[in-house]
Amino acid sequence: MKVLITGARGQVGTALTAACTEVGIQHLGLGHRELDITDGAAVQAVLARERPDFVINAAAFSDVAVAQGEANLCYAINRDGAANLAQACEAVGAGLLYLSSDYVFDGLQARPYTEKDKPNPRNVYGNSKLEGEEAVREYCSRHLVLRTSWVFSAEGNNFFMRSLERAMSGQPVKGVNDQISCPTWAGHLAIVCVAMLQQVHCNIEPNLWGTYHYSDRGATTRYEFARTIVAQAVQAGLASETQVQAIESADLQNRAEEARQSVLSSDHLFFTFGIRQRGWRQGLKSALEAVRQGQRAA
Numbered sequence: 001m002k003v004l005i006t007g008a009r010g011q012v013g014t015a016l017t018a019a020c021t022e023v024g025i026q027h028l029g030l031g032h033r034e035l036d037i038t039d040g041a042a043v044q045a046v047l048a049r050e051r052p053d054f055v056i057n058a059a060a061f062s063d064v065a066v067a068q069g070e071a072n073l074c075y076a077i078n079r080d081g082a083a084n085l086a087q088a089c090e091a092v093g094a095g096l097l098y099l100s101s102d103y104v105f106d107g108l109q110a111r112p113y114t115e116k117d118k119p120n121p122r123n124v125y126g127n128s129k130l131e132g133e134e135a136v137r138e139y140c141s142r143h144l145v146l147r148t149s150w151v152f153s154a155e156g157n158n159f160f161m162r163s164l165e166r167a168m169s170g171q172p173v174k175g176v177n178d179q180i181s182c183p184t185w186a187g188h189l190a191i192v193c194v195a196m197l198q199q200v201h202c203n204i205e206p207n208l209w210g211t212y213h214y215s216d217r218g219a220t221t222r223y224e225f226a227r228t229i230v231a232q233a234v235q236a237g238l239a240s241e242t243q244v245q246a247i248e249s250a251d252l253q254n255r256a257e258e259a260r261q262s263v264l265s266s267d268h269l270f271f272t273f274g275i276r277q278r279g280w281r282q283g284l285k286s287a288l289e290a291v292r293q294g295q296r297a298a
């Protein structure tokens with residue numbers, strides 16, 4: 001089986017490349033410069049040339065705060081780029097895995113969101129991801145939409161790395177205590193994507209296409225997440241004890257923040273694919289180890 005990864009230099013794209021290499025899957029990872037998914041003709045040409053069995057779209061406009069002021073670009077990438085990929089996949093008979101987000105939900109529900117719950121995004125990023133999902137369902141019959149939450153890794157700009165860098169430089173870390181979801185290590189997410197594609201490729205069940213949720217196990221607040229990041233970093237010898245302050249979303253003045261609960265239920269994935277959740281605390285250990293190895297290499 002051959003997999004083409006778009007957005008291959010982002011945090012999930014990097015993890016997907018590593019996961020494919022690890023299990024020996026033939027893959028081609030294309031970064032933004034190698035393939036701009038907003039360029040429909042280029043997308044078609046690459047798929048016609050490469051003829052992959054599957055495309056995983058890890059390309060995105062992923063800055064939730066900046067998206068509020070850059071709606072056009074955000075929709076061009078997250079919705080129109082997804083539509084380009086969906087049409088090109090359909091044309092060559094490839095399957096498409098589209099990564100989506102807990103932000104398609106409003107965050108007002110007390111229980112975990114299932115695939116049957118109605119999306120109701122409250123910001124530009126969430127709406128662009130929902131419209132991207134809809135384009136994928138409309139244009140590509142062989143699609144998997146996989147929603148996830150709070151992805152972190154040692155690559156790129158994310159809550160984990162920002163908190164860790166503050167702790168390593170002795171600055172206090174702040175975490176909002178009114179946003180609840182499940183942190184998800186990009187390495188775990190990548191393994192899940194690969195496992196899904198392998199099962200679909202084996203054709204164990206005739207129709208596994210559809211929409212699924214996967215987050216690592218363990219609902220938490222950003223505050224508790226930050227506390228655990230600092231505690232594990234101290235244990236790993238990467239930082240010394242640092243104060244972690246609990247704040248509220250309303251305290252963050254530079255963006256439209258609000259309290260939300262967006263835990264995703266991963267049950268449908270488990271009952272369909274037999275894929276179990278892994279714990280985010282274990283993922284955090286792996287991410288910290290990757291940081292340590294990066295320091296050694298530098």
Ligand SMILES: NC(=O)C1=CN([C@@H]2O[C@H](COP(=O)(O)OP(=O)(O)OC[C@H]3O[C@@H](n4cnc5c(N)ncnc54)[C@H](OP(=O)(O)O)[C@@H]3O)[C@@H](O)[C@H]2O)C=CC1
Nearest residue numbers: 007009010011012032036037059060062099101148150151
């Ligand atoms: N991060 C998170 O917490 C979550 C992420 N997701 C989803 O997971 C997926 C991967 O996200 P993540 O890896 O975190 O995001 P990143 O921002 O780390 O990676 C996205 C990548 O897409 C590239 N990109 C941007 N525009 C284009 C374009 N027009 N054509 C091709 N590539 C482009 C970026 O390149 P460059 O930087 O050069 O522009 C970047 O390398 C996304 O679909 C995201 O919506 C879902 C839930 C949570």
Ligand SMILES: Cc1cn([C@H]2C[C@H](O)[C@@H](COP(=O)(O)OP(=O)(O)O[C@H]3O[C@@H](C)C(=O)[C@@H](O)[C@H]3O)O2)c(=O)[nH]c1=O
Nearest residue numbers: 062064101102103148149150151158159174175176222
């Ligand atoms: C500045 C600051 C923010 N925060 C919180 C509030 C805010 O929601 C969040 C910002 O961190 P991030 O930029 O990683 O979070 P954000 O970009 O909102 O993360 C989201 O990314 C997109 C792509 C998704 O799909 C979501 O699942 C989610 O992971 O952190 C703190 O807890 N303390 C702080 O000091």
